[in-house]
Amino acid sequence: MPNLPxxxxxxxxxAAARHGSFTRAAQELHVTHGAVSRAVRQVEEFFxxxxxxxxxRGIFLTDRGRTFAARVETLFAGLERACEELKAEPSSQRLSVxxxxxxxxxxxxxxxxxFHRAAPGAEVxxxxxxxxxxLSEQGVDLAIRRSDFAWPGRYHSQSLGREPVGPVCSPAYWAAHEHTSKQLLHTRTRPTAWTDWKGLSGQNPxxxxxxxxxHFYFSLQAATAGFGLAIGPLPMVRDALAQNLLVAPYGxxxxxxxxxxxTRRPPKPDSPAQAFITWLTQTLDLPRS
Structure with missing residues (x-):
């Protein structure tokens, strides 16, 4: 391709055009300042x-450099999208979650x-x-998350339902403290959990x-062990409630x-990803938005 640099x-x-600096471009690419300078010189020699x-001691794009950088940026973005789409093509029944x-x-x-019984052959x-x-960098087909952050607009998202939460504790703890003062268990990964629940429920133990x-997991384990009351999202405490390891006195x-x-894009109807999402939605059985 003789017409390409x-x-x-x-x-x-x-990278140099984006940062306006050979040094910062070198840091981004994990190469030396001289390597970036020589690479830019190669492109300039071609033209x-x-x-x-x-x-x-600084660098500034010329008018032609600025025009060329904008077009290269667009081409690289298109190449990145093409690579993401190729990676997203299912090669088997294997699903990375x-x-x-x-x-x-x-x-x-x-x-x-x-799920494996519902979708024989699928591997999670x-x-x-x-x-x-x-998703691309981490090699993941789909991610299950709480909607408390913004994800890239190019991704496809589908709600599985709203999160119900409530205070939980061991049956023995509640029997001993139902009519007395209680200890509240907090987690640093959800520091406002108690404040948020009080505001939504109107209750204040x-x-x-x-x-x-x-970590949130530790606070729930501590509640099970009888340390006090922890905020428990329903999916995460459903089994413990059914086994009478926890009670939810405030609902x-x-x-x-x-x-x-x-996901990177909407799953195909007959894909392992769509089978998994359908199973998740039915099994979680959460209130809808």
Whole structure:
């Protein structure tokens, strides 16, 4: 392709154009300042004119450099989308799933065999993480998240239903503290959980002590062990309630937060991803938005 400049140096040119600095471009690409400078010079030599003005120890795009950088940016973005779409094409019945850690441990993992019976041949590769995710970078087909952050607009999302929450504790703890002051169990991963529930439910348990845990999972384990009252999302405590390991003396209040499935694009109707999403929606059985 004789009309194209050397393609590898274009990445260095684009990074330098974006940052207005060879040094910051080198940091982004994990190469040396000299490597970026030489790559840009290769592109300029192909055209026979400079794309940057070099003055006062800084670099500045020329008019032609600015026009070329904008077009290269568009082409690279299109290439990235094409790669994402190719990665998204199902090559088998294998499905890579990222799920909120506590939801995965307390609800999803105990039920995966049910999904495998409902969709014979499908294989779920489960990883745990919460919050923002780059599906392509992490090699994930779909992510199960709470809708408490903004994900890229290019992704497809589907609600699984609203999250009901309520205080939970062991039966023995409630028997001992129903008419006395209680200890509230907090988690640093959801620091406003109690405040949010009180505002939504209009209830305010009499409490004279608090205890903090680093993760939501630990606060629920502490409630099961009789330490006090913890805020429990219904899916994460449903099994413990059924086994009488926990009670929910104040009931559950539906929050404005949804559980969502995030994918690169809408799953095909006959795909393993769509079968999994349908099963999730039916099995979670949450209030709809």
């Amino acid at each position: 050397p393609l590898t140096p274009l990445a260095s040119f684009l 026979g004119f400079e794309l940057f003005e070099r003055r006062n 990222s799920c909120e850690p506590t939801l995965a441990m307390r609800w999803l993992m105990p039920r995966l065999d049910d 590769l489960l990883s745990t993480a919460g919050g923002p995710i780059d 009499n409490a004279d002590a608090e205890q903090f845990f680093d 559950f209040t539906t929050t404005p937060i949804d559980y969502v499935v995030i």
